[in-house]
Amino acid sequence: MESISLEDIESAYLRLKRAIYYENNVLLHLKMRLVEFENEKEFLNPKKREEFFKNFKENLDIFDLKKTSKYFNELFSEIKYKKVIKKLNEKVDKNIYKIIEENLENEDLYHILEEKIKNDLNQNKISYNYFIDCPIELHIISVLWIMKIGYKLDLQLDRDKNIYSYGYRLDMEKNNEYNLNNTIKEKSIFKRYPEQYQKWKNNGIKEVKHILEKNENAVIINLDLKKFYYHVNNKILKDKIKEIDKNILNLCLTKIILKINEIYAQKLIKETLKNKEFKDIKKEDILPIGLYSSAILANIYLKDLDNIILKETSPNYYGRYVDDLFLVFKEYNIEKTKNKKTYIIEKLKNILNSKTLDEIGVFFNENMLLTSTKQKLFILEKEKGKKELLEIEESILERASTFAFLPNEREIEKLYKKISIGNEEDEKNKKHDVSVYLAKLLIAFSNLEDEENLFELKNKLDEILLFFDEDNLIKYYMYYEKIFLLLIIAEDMGKIKKFYIRVINYFKKIDEVSNIEEYLLNSFCFAISLNPILINRLKLDIDKGIIKEKVKKIIKSNLFKDNLRNISLLNYTKFTDDEIFNFNFFKDNNFKIKENIELDDEKLILSPRFIHFSEFNNFYLKRDIISFHKNENFNFYKDSLEKFKLNYKRNVENDIESDKIFSKNITFLSKIDKLKFYKIISDKNENYKKIKIGVASLKIKENLKRNLTNGKTTLLKKEEITEILNLAKINKVNILIFPEVSISYHWLGFLNRFSRENQILITGGLRHIFDSETSYNDGTPRYVFNFLFTILPFKKSKSKMSFMTLRLKNHYSPEEEKVINSKFYMIPSFKNKKYDIFSWKGLCFSNINCFELTDIEARSSFKNYIDLLIASVYNKDTYYFKNILESTCRDLHVFVAQSNTSIYGDCEILQPTNKDNMVMACIKGSQNNNLLIEEINIESLRDFQLQDYKLQKEENTYKITPPNINKDIVKLRKDNKLDEHFKEIEESKKE
Numbered sequence: 008m009e010s011i012s013l014e015d016i017e018s019a020y021l022r023l024k025r026a027i028y029y030e031n032n033v034l035l036h037l038k039m040r041l042v043e044f045e046n047e048k049e050f051l052n053p054k055k056r057e058e059f060f061k062n063f064k065e066n067l068d069i070f071d072l073k074k075t076s077k078y079f080n081e082l083f084s085e086i087k088y089k090k091v092i093k094k095l096n097e098k099v100d101k102n103i104y105k106i107i108e109e110n111l112e113n114e115d116l117y118h119i120l121e122e123k124i125k126n127d128l129n130q131n132k133i134s135y136n137y138f139i140d141c142p143i144e145l146h147i148i149s150v151l152w153i154m155k156i157g158y159k160l161d162l163q164l165d166r167d168k169n170i171y172s173y174g175y176r177l178d179m180e181k182n183n184e185y186n187l188n189n190t191i192k193e194k195s196i197f198k199r200y201p202e203q204y205q206k207w208k209n210n211g212i213k214e215v216k217h218i219l220e221k222n223e224n225a226v227i228i229n230l231d232l233k234k235f236y237y238h239v240n241n242k243i244l245k246d247k248i249k250e251i252d253k254n255i256l257n258l259c260l261t262k263i264i265l266k267i268n269e270i271y272a273q274k275l276i277k278e279t280l281k282n283k284e285f286k287d288i289k290k291e292d293i294l295p296i297g298l299y300s301s302a303i304l305a306n307i308y309l310k311d312l313d314n315i316i317l318k319e320t321s322p323n324y325y326g327r328y329v330d331d332l333f334l335v336f337k338e339y340n341i342e343k344t345k346n347k348k349t350y351i352i353e354k355l356k357n358i359l360n361s362k363t364l365d366e367i368g369v370f371f372n373e374n375m376l377l378t379s380t381k382q383k384l385f386i387l388e389k390e391k392g393k394k395e396l397l398e399i400e401e402s403i404l405e406r407a408s409t410f411a412f413l414p415n416e417r418e419i420e421k422l423y424k425k426i427s428i429g430n431e432e433d434e435k436n437k438k439h440d441v442s443v444y445l446a447k448l449l450i451a452f453s454n455l456e457d458e459e460n461l462f463e464l465k466n467k468l469d470e471i472l473l474f475f476d477e478d479n480l481i482k483y484y485m486y487y488e489k490i491f492l493l494l495i496i497a498e499d500m501g502k503i504k505k506f507y508i509r510v511i512n513y514f515k516k517i518d519e520v521s522n523i524e525e526y527l528l529n530s531f532c533f534a535i536s537l538n539p540i541l542i543n544r545l546k547l548d549i550d551k552g553i554i555k556e557k558v559k560k561i562i563k564s565n566l567f568k569d570n571l572r573n574i575s576l577l578n579y580t581k582f583t584d585d586e587i588f589n590f591n592f593f594k595d596n597n598f599k600i601k602e603n604i605e606l607d608d609e610k611l612i613l614s615p616r617f618i619h620f621s622e623f624n625n626f627y628l629k630r631d632i633i634s635f636h637k638n639e640n641f642n643f644y645k646d647s648l649e650k651f652k653l654n655y656k657r658n659v660e661n662d663i664e665s666d667k668i669f670s671k672n673i674t675f676l677s678k679i680d681k682l683k684f685y686k687i688i689s690d691k692n693e694n695y696k697k698i699k700i701g702v703a704s705l706k707i708k709e710n711l712k713r714n715l716t717n718g719k720t721t722l723l724k725k726e727e728i729t730e731i732l733n734l735a736k737i738n739k740v741n742i743l744i745f746p747e748v749s750i751s752y753h754w755l756g757f758l759n760r761f762s763r764e765n766q767i768l769i770t771g772g773l774r775h776i777f778d779s780e781t782s783y784n785d786g787t788p789r790y791v792f793n794f795l796f797t798i799l800p801f802k803k804s805k806s807k808m809s810f811m812t813l814r815l816k817n818h819y820s821p822e823e824e825k826v827i828n829s830k831f832y833m834i835p836s837f838k839n840k841k842y843d844i845f846s847w848k849g850l851c852f853s854n855i856n857c858f859e860l861t862d863i864e865a866r867s868s869f870k871n872y873i874d875l876l877i878a879s880v881y882n883k884d885t886y887y888f889k890n891i892l893e894s895t896c897r898d899l900h901v902f903v904a905q906s907n908t909s910i911y912g913d914c915e916i917l918q919p920t921n922k923d924n925m926v927m928a929c930i931k932g933s934q935n936n937n938l939l940i941e942e943i944n945i946e947s948l949r950d951f952q953l954q955d956y957k958l959q960k961e962e963n964t965y966k967i968t969p970p971n972i973n974k975d976i977v978k979l980r981k982d983n984k985l986d987e988h989f990k991e992i993e994e995s996k997k998e
Contacts, residue, residue, distance in 0.1 A: 009155045009258055011067065016060045019150040021613070022196050023143075026150075026299065028566055028615035032485040032530065034297060036089050036140060038566055039529045039557075044143040046560040051609045063144065071259040079263070082142045086270045088278065089140040089297075090522050094434070095481040096134055132517045133481055137278065138297035139271050148267075149300040152260040153177065153196060157303040163251050164306055171313045173207035174329035175302035194617075196299060207328045212400055214324035214335045215387060219396060222389050224338040225323075227399075228351065229383040232369070235330035236305065237285060239294040241268070243368035244308050251307070264300050271295045305329060311367035312358075319357035344386045351384060415726055415733070416463070419447055427474060438483065445471075445489040452496055453571040453593065454757055455725060465497050472506060480513050487527060491534035492571070495541060496593055504546045507531065532557040536567040537592045559587050566615060573753045575625035576618070579610045595753035602634045611653040618654045620669075621759040621798070623647035624811040629752070632776060632813075635835055636788045641813075644675060672801055673810055676989045677841075678996055681868045684989045686846040687810055689802035694849025694983050696946035698875070700904050700916055701740035702939040703731045703771070704930045707908040709748050709881055711775060711823065715791070715830040727936055728754065732761050734938040741848070744906040745771025746914075747857050747881040748793070752776055755796060755811065762798040763809040768847060770797040770854050771906065772879045773813075777832060790835040791827045793819060795854055795879060799847050814843050817865070820858040844872050849983045850945055851875075857882045860891050870899050871976040872985065874945045878905040885913040892917060893925060900952060900968050902943045909933050916941045919948075919965050949981045 024045075027038050049055040066078035158179060164172045178198045211227065218225040232238075245265075248255050255261050272293040279285035294301045294308075309327065316325055316334070324335035336354065344350050352359070387395050422444040426437065448471075452464040475483065475490060487510070494503045510527050514520040528549070535541060536558045542551055561567050562578060569578050572592035581604075582590075606626070611618065627643035648668060655668060674686035705727060728750070735743045750758065751774050762769045776792040793816040800809040817840040819827070824834060842865060844853050851873045857880035859865060869876065876895060882888050885907070896903045896917045903917040912932025916939065917925050928941040951965050953974055959967050979985045 009260065011064065011151065011155065011260075013057075013060050013064060015151065015154065016063055016147065018194075019147050019154060020060075022154075022194060023146055023150045023299075024566075024613070024615045025194060026196050032488055033091055034138070035485075035488075035526060035529050035533070036091070036138070037146075037297060038533075040140075041143055042557075042560045042564045042566055045564045045613070050613060051563065051607070053609060063147070067259070070263065082144050083266060083270050085142050086145070086267060086274060087140040088137045088271065088275050090135045091138050092481060092484050092522070093134045093136045095478055096132060133519055133522075135522070136296055137275050139267075139295035141267065141271070141298075145263075145267055146298065148260060148263050149298050150196060152264050152300050153303060156255055156258060156260055157300060159252060159255070160248070160303050160307045164310060166314075166317075171317070171325055172306050172310070172327050173203045174327070174331075175306060176203060177303075197302070204328060207326045207333060211324045211326055211333045211335050212396070215392075215396055216400075218323060218335070218337050219387060219389060219392050224341050224344075224389050225387040225392060225396075226336045226338045226344060226350075226354075227383075227385040227387070228332075228334040228336070228354070230332040230334075232309075232330040232332075234285075234288075235309075236294045236296050236301070237279075237288045238292050238369075239305065239308055240368040241265075241291050244294075244304060247307055247311070267298065268293075268295055268301075271298075302329070308368065312369050315358050315363065315367065320354060338386075341386070341388055347384050347386075415451075415729060419444070419451065419467075422447065423470060423474075427470075434482070441483050441486060442489075445486055445493070448493055449489060449496075449571060451725065451729075452493070454573055454753055455496075455593075461497060464493065465499065468494065468497060468499060468502055472502065472509075475506070476509065477513065480510055484523070484526070487530035488534050488568075491531050492537065492568070495534055495538050498538075498541060500541070500544055500546055507547055528554075529557070533561060533567050536561045537569075537571060538590075539588045540591050542588065555588065559584055562587055562590075563610075564615075565610060565613070573756070575622045575629070575756055576606060579606050579614070579618070581605050581607045595751075602630075604630060606650050608650075608653055611650060614654055618651070619759070619763065619808060620647065620651050621763060621809040621811050622756070623651050625755055625759065628811070628813055632792060635790060635792075644812075669803070669810075672803055672808075674846075674986050676986065676993055678993045679989055681841055681865070682844055682872075682989075683841050684844045684846070684986065685799070685810075685812065686986045687799040687801050688847075688983075690804060691802065692983070695741065696849075697942050697944050698848075698850055699739060699741045699940065699942045700875075701731075701735045701738065701743045702904055702906045702914045702916060702928075702930075703743065703745045703749070704906070704909040704912075704914040704933065704937040704939060705731070705746060705749055706910060706934065706936060707746060707749050707881065708910070709908075711791075712826045712830070714775065715777065715779070715826065715832060723749065723751075725754070728758075730936060731938055732758075735767055736765055738938070738940050740767060740938075740940060742768045742770070742850075742877075742904075744877055744904055745769070745879060746906040746908050747772030747795075747879045748774050749879075749881075749908075750774065750796065755798075759798055759809050759811060762800045763807045766800045766802070766807060768797070768799055770795065770877055770879065772796075772856065772881070788835075789832045791832045792835055793823070793856070795856055797843070797845065797854060799845065801847075812843070814841075814854075816856045816859065817842070818856075818858045818862060823858075842868065844869070844985075844989075846983065846985050851980050851985055852877060854879060856880065857888075860888060860895070866895055866899065869901075870971070871973045872980075873899070873901055874948060874980065875902045875904065875943065878903065880905060880907050882907055882913075883911045885911055889913060893922075896925065897966055898969055900948075900966070900972060902945075902948070909936065914939050916943070918943065921966065946981075949977055952977045953981070 024041060027034065027041050030038065032038075045051075048059050050059070066076060070076045070079050158177055161177045161179075164170075164176070176198050178195045215225045215227060245256055248261075256265075272291065272295075275293055276288070279288050294304060306329070309330070313325070313327060316322065316332070320334065320336075322334045323337050324333070326333045338344060343353070358364070385395070385399070387393075422440065426440050426444055448464070448467065452461065455461055471490060471493065475486075490506060491503065494506065507527065510523065511520060514523045532554055535554070539555075539558050539562070542554055542558065545551060545554070565578055567578075569592070572578065573595045574592070577590070577592060624643060624647050627646045628641070631638070631641045631643050652668060671690065672688055674684070676684040705723065707723065731743070731745075734740075750771055755773075758769055761767070773792075773794040773796055776794070777790065794813040795816070796811065796813050798809050798811045800807065802808065815835060815837060819834050827834060842853055842855065842859075844851065852875040853869050853873050854877040855865070857878075860878060860880070866876075876899065878892065880888065888905075892903050892905060892915075895901070896919050900919045902919070903915075905913065905915050905917075907913050909930070909932050912930065914937075915929040916927045918927050919925075927943070928939050930937055930939050947964060951959060951962065952968050952972055954962070956967065959965075976985070976988055979988050
């Protein structure tokens with residue numbers, strides 16, 4: 008047998024879990040099966056997990072020795088199939104009438120189509136696909152087979168370094184004999200669907216553009232192979248594999264895969280005999296849908312078709328995504344295209360040769376070409392084609408950039424109108440639009456705390472339910488979970504019941520209820536796993552015990568949509584089964600979590616997704632804030648590294664010391680008087696010479712007294728923040744600055760995600776944090792925290808990451824102190840007050856809060872060390888503070904950027920020049936939110952500072968440098984080596 012270790016089996020399991028986690032809900036039954044498996048086998052117990060893997064390997068060894076394997080025979084006996092909705096059957100395909108009209112003289116074709124219309128009128132309401140439903144152990148075998156054998160087949164798909172097959176391609180480095188791509192990004196099986204699908208289409212569009220640019224006509228033909236997975240001849244498949252490597256069929260894992268395929272086909276053929284749709288299918292011609300090994304086998308099966316198409320039709324472009332074909336031709340004689348049917352048959356006649364197709368085992372004939380509703384042909388004439396191409400290209404680009412920007416109200420309304428208006432849009436495109444609409448609603452209305460923000464969602468629920476009615480319940484059944492999620496976020500128990508019953512009653516009406524009940528229940532259970540508290544409030548006529556049991560298992564396996572949760576990593580903590588039903592992952596609960604909360608190592612190890620370092624940051628910062636009264640030392644960085652290692656090594660390396668994970672990326676020095684130093688660099692160190700700054704001007708109404716009295720904080724609308732973020736992305740901002748007290752702590756998760764994905768540094772002030780329910784007399788201090796946050800993105804290996812830190816305000820304003828003390832709260836304070844110096848992308852900067860600006864000693868501590876001072880303020884005394892900022896700008900010889908509430912104004916960016924030119928950009932104030940954008944030239948500033956008085960005077964770009972500007976330190980900043988200076992300071996203190 009091919010060498011298989013325990014590590015291989017564990018790796019296969021984790022790959023499988025990750026793949027299933029990211030699958031769409033067509034495979035919801037498989038996700039639920041994995042949930043049941045992991046809980047039944049007690050995988051959170053490391054000893055039980057290891058015991059399973061050892062037993063699995065022992066039985067695999069027995070099977071390889073050709074001994075009778077009771078273990079595998081029992082697994083084989085459990086192979087079944089699962090009916091999964093494929094589509095709603097329209098009674099008569101509208102395209103048929105068009106084809107009849109075009110072919111009235113063709114009597115044979117007329118009779119074929121007439122027969123099809125009769126069959127369509129008698130067909131079932133729903134068409135189903137038949138997915139394999141088998142034990143998880145066999146899915147593990149499938150992934151093991153891919154890791155050990157299937158990769159050899161995948162390597163044969165490309166020809167002369169040209170890629171023709173795009174779907175289900177393995178994510179591996181092809182410069183090695185075998186090495187599935189162990190990038191930190193994800194430990195996967197296949198390359199990501201969205202990227203591969205876009206490449207497939209985009210490469211074809213590029214070729215069309217190239218043809219039109221040469222003033223030639225272009226033709227696009229889109230085809231699909233009808234019911235391909237039910238027409239794979241296993242004898243021919245084996246012959247194709249033998250041609251590549253005759254030993255593959257004799258290997259243990261291959262024998263198991265072929266046995267699974269055989270048993271599945273035997274079980275399924277009994278069902279298909281009853282179904283007219285499958286009357287021409289034979290049991291030896293079925294490949295299991297839903298088993299990952301089938302994707303590799305399907306690609307290798309169709310390789311000969313790829314070769315024949317390339318040889319016989321000589322397309323300018325050819326690409327295949329599983330069973331969908333995309334061809335582009337240059338057409339000199341446009342007259343040939345007038346009759347589309349004739350043109351297609353003529354163009355493809357050499358591949359429609361029945362003898363040739365029989366040899367390669369492909370079911371593909373002329374009638375299918377004529378009647379396929381998915382067939383598309385586009386003719387782009389050289390004079391007019393550019394406009395048509397632009398429309399096609401825009402459609403593809405629109406889908407590619409669907410989530411490039413955060414959703415807003417106007418965009419969501421536009422999407423709803425698009426999906427609601429009946430039109431002839433391709434059903435696949437319509438499904439995409441519905442999915443995007445629901446996903447954008449979930450993004451817009453997750454991470455919300457107050458009723459005002461949720462009020463808009465509640466208003467949308469009626470229009471959502473209006474759309475999801477009657478036939479749309481079949482067409483878009485895979486989105487039930489998303490609908491339930493929206494209803495659960497709104498906590499609308501009445502509408503939850505209404506929608507659940509609506510689905511059941513509709514499927515009863517068409518005699519299909521038995522095929523939807525399990526799917527509907529699972530969809531609901533995955534959704535309510537984000538707010539299990541609601542289970543006891545349910546009005547559904549379902550045993551709550553069944554729901555609770557499913558939800559408990561789903562949460563413990565972490566296979567639900569945890570990207571919507573509000574408290575970072577809460578689902579990865581240690582908790583009892585009973586505590587699960589006290590969770591509401593949608594809410595932050597104003598820091599009401601246990602002080603001694605701990606992350607569960609086993610849950611981290613078994614995570615189905617990569618957990619970003621910033622998520623650990625967020626979790627441990629929150630813990631440190633909660634336990635501030637016991638421990639004033641923020642150990643979040645060290646603790647974050649230690650836990651991050653558990654998830655990180657599973658995705659990148661098998662063994663690495665936690666303190667060395669980011670040894671090249673993060674430098675943290677704290678033993679410096681009055682300062683902490685952070686240096687964040689990417690693996691490929693890039694130093695900016697110019698930095699584009701975005702200063703947010705937001706209308707913030709901070710009433711601390713009212714907030715402390717009411718026990719809650721008034722928040723900005725989330726849409727106001729997303730609007731600023733989108734503006735920052737559109738304008739390619741490098742640093743985004745928010746005012747003081749503008750951002751709620753529970754928004755840090757999605758800000759981190761935005762910063763990481765777009766590599767934009769974000770800094771600003773958090774809303775005041777306090778716990779109004781802390782008793783006056785229990786001895787726990789009632790603190791009111793005012794933090795500055797800084798999120799610094801970087802790249803490690805091929806992955807985008809971010810690091811976040813908080814700094815407690817060193818000097819609360821007198822008015823703040825008065826209000827806090829009057830409400831019997833306290834001002835938190837560190838014994839040693841420090842400020843942060845950051846080095847990022849070659850820029851050295853510090854950030855400071857409103858009243859801190861008045862501390863001249865603090866400001867002077869930044870001298871020589873920074874290029875930019877960032878001030879996040881909430882300040883009405885703009886005249887006084889403007890003088891301080893201008894003085895600081897000149898005295899420290901730095902750029903200054905200030906973000907203030909738009910109520911008071913004076914968001915500005917300053918440079919150390921004469922007074923007339925000092926203000927580079929400024930917003931005095933406004934009713935609406937704005938983003939002030941300006942670019943600063945840090946290279947120019949440093950070069951100026953390194954000159955002597957005479958050259959500075961001649962150049963006159965900036966004000967003459969003040970006394971005691973240390974040119975050695977300026978040079979270190981210029982060379983991005985400021986850390987060397989601070990390391991020397993730390994070393995001297997040790998001595």
